[in-house]
Amino acid sequence: MTSHDPGPDSETTTVPEVGPAAKPSRFFARLAADLDDPVLRALVTATAVSRIGRGVFFAVTVLFFTQIIGLSAAQAAVVLAVSSGCGVLGSLLGGWTADRWSARRLAFAFEALGGLLLAAYAFAGDFVSALILASASGFLDSTGHSARSAIIARGFAPERRVHARAVLRTVTNLSIAAGSGLGAIALALGTPEAYRIVIASGGLLCALGSLPLLRLTSAVDAPNRAVHDVRTETGSIDMDAAAAARRDWTRRSPWRDPRYLLLTVLSAVFGMQFGVAEFGIPLWITGYTDAPEVVVSVLLIVNTALVVLFQVRASRGTHDVRVAGRVTMVAGWLMVAACMIYALAAGLPAWVAIVVLVVAMVAHTFAEILSQAGAWGLSFELADPVRAGAYQGVFGMGFSLGALASPIIVNATAITYGPVGWAMLAAIFLAAAVGIWIIARRAAASA
Incomplete structure (x- = not known):
């Protein structure tokens, strides 16, 4: 938390709180104050909804693969490993595209499509279909995560960025716990239909969680690279200046x-x-x-x-x-x-x-x-x-x-x-x- 975050001294109540209720009350009061920031409010809303959906998958995915689809433990491990490998490529692509196009629109598109692919797990019936869906959804989840990181980097002052990440991680943990509780419904019933309904619902929640990202403003997007195109008095592009700008862009590569x-x-x-x-x-x-x-x-x-x-x-x-x-x-x-x-x-x-x-x-x-x-x-x-x-x-x-x-x-x-x-x-x-x-x-x- 940064120096701009409200602390205990900034909260006013008629009667001071004591006992076990005090800490939870302060926690939710601070979270409510954080939501005054429109960028953080949109990110928290999107995270809360989408991570509930992800929590469903964390609870049931492995058992769905092995007990419902009939994959062996080795095949399930391959599916998850390949999905993680695709996530590596997705992380790179998400950051690269977020420097060139609208990060908020990209994050929305990646996460909405990723959620629909997760919902499609409900229709997987064999190793190949599970592998394709897991790889594509893992790729899009990591791509969207990188785009969100770019949004945080640009959407907050330096001293607020880490605080925003901490708030989002707190919300993520709470939402995943709630999603795991929903996943327990399928585990308790144990029927293929219960698994498929819960999985489809979780995927749709992930897709719906992308909608608040559209409320973000263009301030979180990358600066327009066209500003580097230096034009002459006649309106034509100064090619030497443009080449220098491209070299500067390349030099700034991580x-x-x-x-x-x-x-x-x-x-x-x-x-x-x-x-x-x-x-x-x-x-x-x-x-x-x-x-x-x-x-x-x-x-x-x-x-x-x-x-x-x-x-x-x-x-x-x-x-x-x-x-x-x-x-x-x-x-x-x-x-x-x-x-x-x-x-x-x-x-x-x-x-x-x-x-x-x-x-x-x-x-x-x-x-x-x-x-x-x-x-x-x-x-x-x-x-x-x-x-x-x-x-x-x-x-x-x-x-x-x-x-x-x-x-x-x-x-x-x-x-x-x-x-x-x-x-x-x-x-x-x-x-x-x-x-x-x-x-x-x-x-x-x-x-």
Whole structure:
């Protein structure tokens, strides 16, 4: 949260609130104040609706593939992996197009079409159709996400960008949780018809979530490149000036910015902590500990609740590259602690293992919260504002690659070698955090 965000002192009530109701009340009061910004209001509305739809898919997709369509576990894994791979290309294309055409119209088109493709999952009947639909929808989701990132980069003042991302991430978590609850209807009924109706409904919600993006103004679009075309007094284009403008445009490419590329790589490495939570922890609990499988859901609830409560607060001031570097370093040490505590759960009595795993998830979640806040700040502040879309596309591509690599890395370390593997993972996360901290420190010094 930035200095422009309303804090407790700015809220006035007739009777001071005390007790458990105070914090939720302040949270919703701050969220309501944030919605006074028309850009953030449109993005929050779009995110809330579309992520409910996505939450449905997170809850039922794998079981729909395996139990309803009849795919093997290996085929389902291939479908999801190829979808992630298409997302890498989508991230690049979304940023590239958002620098050339209207980012708001592109985001609307990509997300509306992506939602309709998700609804079409209901009609998938075999491996090939599932693969085609998952690949296309994964591509469009990442493309739309990059276009949205470009909107955030241009639609807010520098000190407001990270706060906007934090608010949107909070809304995303709440909406996905609600969508997962809707997906539970299909899981409870267990019939093909229930799965298909819920999936079609989720996809339509994703498509409807794109409509508020049309309320955004042209201020969030890329500046018109025609301004670089210098014309002579007779009205003809000065070709030398136009060529110079094109060279300047090319020079501003993120692919020519080694500092930003290194930041992207290191952030992608640290971003593998999402793979630890989604892939590694369920396998670790079921294969190495005596904790019951239901603990996986308990840890997910702990993670979601902490993100909702603390993401906005933890993002305060991270538009300052010094602060962003420091919070990333703290996140690195927290991730080291989380890895070591996860490792301790092996071989303990069930109730002790549960306590240890919850403590580890708390440390892990705060590492996630702080690392995201630092990554957002640095990804915006170290980018060339003229090519905001391209920079955000490259940064998003890095996270997509990290998501692809994380199951492999987690399996090759923690799941294969146990406590020693967890120590290896801890070293990887700490090295990435140190690298990001050095980049931030040098950027601050040069500024």
